[in-house]
Amino acid sequence: MKPEFICFWSAVALYGVSTFSYIFGLISKYEKLFLIGLYTALGGFIPHVAAIALRWMAGGAGVNPFITISESISFGVLMAVLLYLITQFSIKKIRPLGVLVMPVAFILLGWSGTLMKEVASQIAPALQSYWLWVHIVGATTGFASVLIAAGMGVLYLLKDKNSGGIYEKFPELQTLDGLSYRYVAAGFIMYGLMIISGAYWSNQIKGSFWNWDAVEVWSLVSWLIYGIYLHLRITMGWRGRKLAWYALLALAMMIVSYWGIPFGAETFHAGFRIEHN
Amino acid sequence: MHTAHAKGEYNLMNEIHNLPDFVAVESSLEVGNRPAGIITRIYRLLAHEKLALALLIAILSSCIIGATLFRGRQAGELIFSTLWFNGLLALLVVNVACCFFGRILGRKLTLISAGMILFHLSFVSMFAGIIYNSLFHFHGVIRLTEGETLPSGQPQSYDRIDQGRFFDYARLKGQTTLVRMQTGYKVDGLDKRVAYEIAVGEEGSKKQGLVYITKNLAYDGFRYFNDKEGYSILVVLHDKQGRELFGAYVPLQSLKQKDESYLYTTGRENGPGTLLFPQDRAKPLFNLQVAYRPDPNQERAGDVFFQARPLGKSDAPPAGSAIEKSKTAVGEKFDLGEYFLSPKEVRYWVGMSVRHDPGLPIVLASLWVGLGGMVITTFGRLMKRRRDDNESCEQ
Ligand code: HEM
Numbered sequence: 001m002k003p004e005f006i007c008f009w010s011a012v013a014l015y016g017v018s019t020f021s022y023i024f025g026l027i028s029k030y031e032k033l034f035l036i037g038l039y040t041a042l043g044g045f046i047p048h049v050a051a052i053a054l055r056w057m058a059g060g061a062g063v064n065p066f067i068t069i070s071e072s073i074s075f076g077v078l079m080a081v082l083l084y085l086i087t088q089f090s091i092k093k094i095r096p097l098g099v100l101v102m103p104v105a106f107i108l109l110g111w112s113g114t115l116m117k118e119v120a121s122q123i124a125p126a127l128q129s130y131w132l133w134v135h136i137v138g139a140t141t142g143f144a145s146v147l148i149a150a151g152m153g154v155l156y157l158l159k160d161k162n163s164g165g166i167y168e169k170f171p172e173l174q175t176l177d178g179l180s181y182r183y184v185a186a187g188f189i190m191y192g193l194m195i196i197s198g199a200y201w202s203n204q205i206k207g208s209f210w211n212w213d214a215v216e217v218w219s220l221v222s223w224l225i226y227g228i229y230l231h232l233r234i235t236m237g238w239r240g241r242k243l244a245w246y247a248l249l250a251l252a253m254m255i256v257s258y259w260g261i262p263f264g265a266e267t268f269h270a271g272f273r274i275e276h277n
Numbered sequence: 278m279h280t281a282h283a284k285g286e287y288n289l290m291n292e293i294h295n296l297p298d299f300v301a302v303e304s305s306l307e308v309g310n311r312p313a314g315i316i317t318r319i320y321r322l323l324a325h326e327k328l329a330l331a332l333l334i335a336i337l338s339s340c341i342i343g344a345t346l347f348r349g350r351q352a353g354e355l356i357f358s359t360l361w362f363n364g365l366l367a368l369l370v371v372n373v374a375c376c377f378f379g380r381i382l383g384r385k386l387t388l389i390s391a392g393m394i395l396f397h398l399s400f401v402s403m404f405a406g407i408i409y410n411s412l413f414h415f416h417g418v419i420r421l422t423e424g425e426t427l428p429s430g431q432p433q434s435y436d437r438i439d440q441g442r443f444f445d446y447a448r449l450k451g452q453t454t455l456v457r458m459q460t461g462y463k464v465d466g467l468d469k470r471v472a473y474e475i476a477v478g479e480e481g482s483k484k485q486g487l488v489y490i491t492k493n494l495a496y497d498g499f500r501y502f503n504d505k506e507g508y509s510i511l512v513v514l515h516d517k518q519g520r521e522l523f524g525a526y527v528p529l530q531s532l533k534q535k536d537e538s539y540l541y542t543t544g545r546e547n548g549p550g551t552l553l554f555p556q557d558r559a560k561p562l563f564n565l566q567v568a569y570r571p572d573p574n575q576e577r578a579g580d581v582f583f584q585a586r587p588l589g590k591s592d593a594p595p596a597g598s599a600i601e602k603s604k605t606a607v608g609e610k611f612d613l614g615e616y617f618l619s620p621k622e623v624r625y626w627v628g629m630s631v632r633h634d635p636g637l638p639i640v641l642a643s644l645w646v647g648l649g650g651m652v653i654t655t656f657g658r659l660m661k662r663r664r665d666d667n668e669s670c671e672q
Binding site for chain 1: 326329330333334336337340341343344348352353357358416466467468469470489490491493500502630632634637640641644645647648651652655658659662
């Protein structure tokens with residue numbers, strides 16, 4: 001087995017252990033399991049970085065490992081776990097945050113493993129643009145951010161329904177609500193950056209900044225969904241439970257629009273497929 | 278709970294709603310105590326913030342339908358390029374503008390409000406840019422064989438044209454020439470596949486340069502992008518003595534076959550076909566199909582296949598095997614009885630998209646201004662929260 005795959009599947013396995021630690025921690029109300037969850041997530045993050053680095057080194061000139069669907073999922077998950085770890089270590093009281101984040105990371109990464117292809121030997125001409133970098137960083141950090149926001153939403157809903165025991169150790173409802181909102185706002189901005197860089201990129205290659213193709217429309221959809229979130233909160237005064245549910249649903253839409261669409265729509269790469277003689 | 282809202286979260290609302298917004302607007306519009314006129318009422322509707330939410334939801338639903346039920350071109354025809362959908366977008370802009378201008382008067386400038394102003398302004402200016410562009414733009418596809426020159430300012434030079442109502446052809450000055458097309462073009466070791474060397478403009482102030490996938494050529498407000506390319510065969514008609522009677526470059530279609538290979542032939546996008554030959558004679562001699570099989574090892578070489586049928590017979594291309602017999606290497610002659618046909622040389626043709634988008638800089642700049650506005654507002658809100666938190670701790 002190639003070292004890249006060993007690292008990759010070790011990461012998947014450790015994220016899996018982390019997932020079960022969190023879930024059982026919640027079910028058994030045994031807090032130590034959250035700590036195991038956190039450290040196995042950290043333990044999985046390291047081989048995950050290594051797997052991506054190895055892939056990068058194996059690619060040809062100008063090739064980066066963020067292009068194919070499986071690579072894009074893997075990098076999105078990496079960013080999500082990174083942001084999650086940073087959040088965990090900087091805000092102390094939110095140990096069980098991994099209850100949503102790690103299962104999503106585990107499932108998505110495992111799924112991406114089944115879609116993995118040989119590393120490309122060359123990068124398609126249309127992708128040889130610096131906008132690709134802004135685009136990918138915007139997309140992945142945006143995803144990471146709204147995933148954490150939804151995770152905060154889950155904690156809110158749990159604490160809202162239950163009391164005593166481990167729930168006492170959760171942050172206050174209002175704090176969770178405010179944190180969730182901050183991560184949505186950050187995700188919305190990064191997502192905006194992704195759309196803008198996509199527009200500039202398209203303008204560089206084709207001379208038009210927007211074509212209403214399936215990928216663009218879907219990203220607009222998720223951007224609007226979070227735009228409506230912000231409106232609901234700021235203009236309509238929504239708070240707490242309703243918004244927590246909204247953040248969860250919005251996350252589901254986000255995942256579909258990122259990685260579900262390329263399977264259904266023939267247009268994902270349409271603009272760039274050059275049928276050359 | 279409620280006071281916390283009012284202090285922390287609702288601060289933006291306070292900022293908006295504590296303003297004498299509608300009141301101020303109404304009193305300024307209702308000159309001399311007349312009851313609210315129709316204009317005021319329309320204004321009030323347009324400036325309603327619930328309208329924004331309703332429009333957002335309507336646009337969102339249309340987008341979801343356009344990306345699920347319909348696909349590609351169909352979605353464009355049924356939704357994205359329709360009057361009602363663009364009307365929704367325009368209404369959203371008007372709504373944003375009304376909300377914004379109605380409320381901004383007398384507003385204290387904070388980080389939050391400054392960011393909001395930028396965001397809303399960018400939204401409005403982006404659409405202003407789009408509308409301006411739709412009135413003055415020019416998008417054309419020009420097809421040229423290597424060495425060919427066409428007048429830039431004539432609609433006949435273009436295969437396809439999409440132009441704004443107020444676009445003026447006088448803006449397209451001079452001529453467009455395809456000097457040469459290069460395959461296997463590389464920049465810093467990165468494969469760009471093909472590059473077009475073109476010259477555009479008027480005699481004396483021509484601009485010559487390369488166009489490839491990540492680089493366009495800009496000249497006098499017009500940008501030239503690479504789009505597609507193909508082969509063009511110089512077909513020459515000789516008499517039996519070998520004299521050249523007529524010659525023309527015949528551009529070929531690239532038709533993808535079931536086995537993923539390409540067939541290069543005269544015809545249309547959807548299949549092989551014939552053309553009248555010689556074309557510019559009062560009386561052409563025959564319907565001609567030309568096909569080409571490139572030499573895999575040598576550029577601009579290979580075999581050409583002819584099928585000439587007397588005029589008056591059906592235009593339909595002949596069956597595949599008959600044409601095989603006419604295999605003629607580039608530079609050789611094919612005996613047609615009374616005449617010879619010769620594929621004298623192979624050149625490339627390219628289709629370039631020529632674009633004039635005067636509103637584009639406004640749109641692109643607006644995108645950054647909008648993002649900047651969002652960042653400033655969010656930053657301002659976080660700062661304010663921190664201040665509020667500190668104040669409540671001190672109390
Ligand atoms: C994790 C999420 C995403 C990643 C990693 C990503 C990355 C990429 C990559 C690698 C390409 C080039 C694909 C190809 O043509 O081979 C691409 C194309 C593009 N993407 Fe994304 N993308 C993401 C989501 C989005 C979304 C949601 C939008 C919406 C604005 C978007 C806008 C574009 C545009 C405009 C193009 C050019 C394709 C075209 O116009 O046909 N991307 N993206």
